[in-house]
Amino acid sequence: MDERAEQVLDDADAIAAADPTGVLRALATAGAQVREATVRGAEAGVRGIGDGDRPRSVVVASLGGSALVADVLALLAGAGSPVPVAVRRGLPLPGWVGPLDMVVAVSLSGRARGPLALAAEAGRRGARLLTVGAPDSPLADVCARARGVHVPVQRPHEPGRTTGGTSSRTSLWSLLVPVLQAADSLGIIEVTDDLLASVADRLDDQAEACRPGSESFVNPAKVLALQLAGSVPVVLGDGLVTGVAAARAAAMLARTARTPAVHGSLPDDASEVVATFDGPFTAQSHDVFADPFLDAPRGPSLRLLMLREPPPVPEQDDQAAFEAAALADRVRGLAEDVGVAVSELAAEPGHPLERLAGLVAHTDFAAAYLAIALGLDPGLSPHVADLRDAR
Structure with missing residues (x-):
């Protein structure tokens, strides 16, 4: 890399000009995303989604910038998970999924074809449904018809939005936290609010160390x-x-x-x-x-x-x-x-x-x-x- 590139990275004004959509600013809100999503998930009722009744299996649908949601849940559940955790990016929904199972569909826009189609099919089969994405979106509508739980995530530039970013890549923690809360309530993993607070602190530390002015x-x-x-x-x-x-x-x-x-x-x-x-x-x-x-x-x-x-x-x-x-x-x-x-x-x-x-x-x-x-x-x-x- 030439000297000019290093000079650009040492110039906070040049960095701001080169990042018109605010990716760095959005990444810096990761800790705040965790805290806000913890509240939103609780308000939506994800902590009581199981009501003590663990599903036979969990199928997670996420792709693109939100693909890590499924990967993290599968990682934390591990081989010792009390129920199988399957990851799907799109149709078909496994044939064995039915009323005893849970499907989790994640899409920031609420319009991603894969998660939306899997959520709709899960609703038709009577499976439990948890969705995370934009309010008033097709994904939210599918969840409402299936009488599932939808956790709303505001899109960028919406009134009152203080965290998140331009895409699912920079809104990862807003999408991930409600899923982890739900899995905790089902006894699949153990992710307490205290742990989420510690995660938020660690993300804040990284944001401070990696700030543009450094x-x-x-x-x-x-x-x-x-x-x-x-x-x-x-x-x-x-x-x-x-x-x-x-x-x-x-x-x-x-x-x-x-x-x-x-x-x-x-x-x-x-x-x-x-x-x-x-x-x-x-x-x-x-x-x-x-x-x-x-x-x-x-x-x-x-x-x-x-x-x-x-x-x-x-x-x-x-x-x-x-x-x-x-x-x-x-x-x-x-x-x-x-x-x-x-x-x-x-x-x-x-x-x-x-x-x-x-x-x-x-x-x-x-x-x-x-x-x-x-x-x-x-x-x-x-x-x-x-x-x-x-x-």
Whole structure:
């Protein structure tokens, strides 16, 4: 990345001008989103949605910028969940879904085809229904007809709106919190209001550290953005929590910074990631004798972005945690041996939801700053708009 990009990221006025839709401002409201959504969910009655009667299964429908909602619920429920948690992006609704099951459909606009169609089909089959999205939307109407519970989320620029942002990408926590509250009431996960308050505090801490007025050499998100600029990112999580964060980071890099990125998690994806270290995007693959004036310019190089759990502590963590850390260290060592650049983010200790929140906030801000450094609007992509218009 050239010096001009770093100068842009050190200029708060230039950042504001390059972010006309207010993506950074919206990301900074993440903590406030958690607090507001906690209240909205309670007012809508999600804490009593189960009435002590646990469903046979839960099907979550979310996609695009809200896809992480389903992934987080599945992560927190885990293999020990008392009921199966299934994730669907669109039709068909599984044939076994009926009155004993619950369907959760999430769409900020309330118009996304996949969640809307799944909610409508769930209503026809008599399944319990929880929806999260804009008030007075098709999704809200479907939920009302099915006598389900709808948690309203205001759209951007509506009167009284104080949190959220331009899209589901920047309104993640407004969409996620009611779903977690409902799952807690059903006994599927344990997410108390105290935990949500701690998550909000952690998101506030990240927003303060990553604020636009902070200089690039001390702002962790700006540092990461400048490292990722001009590279081919491979985002790798070292476990379950970091794996979900890696998927979110890759999606935000693609959608916000228009930088294609692949993601994976250990141990399953270790071989696939390590195999790229002797591919066409590593330092070793470039001719060290190439003349920069006579030969073709050097293309982008691979950069490994590792998302790590906190270091394991003896007598607190089990053997699996130490093995996972050792594998991640080995992958990093192999990357460095062949000249692959490595960036590493370690989660702060805490509940899995707190650890996830910190990593997501950090990489969300980095993706927005990367877009600005590249001269792109982090909020709007003309090609995405063309695709939406063509549907």
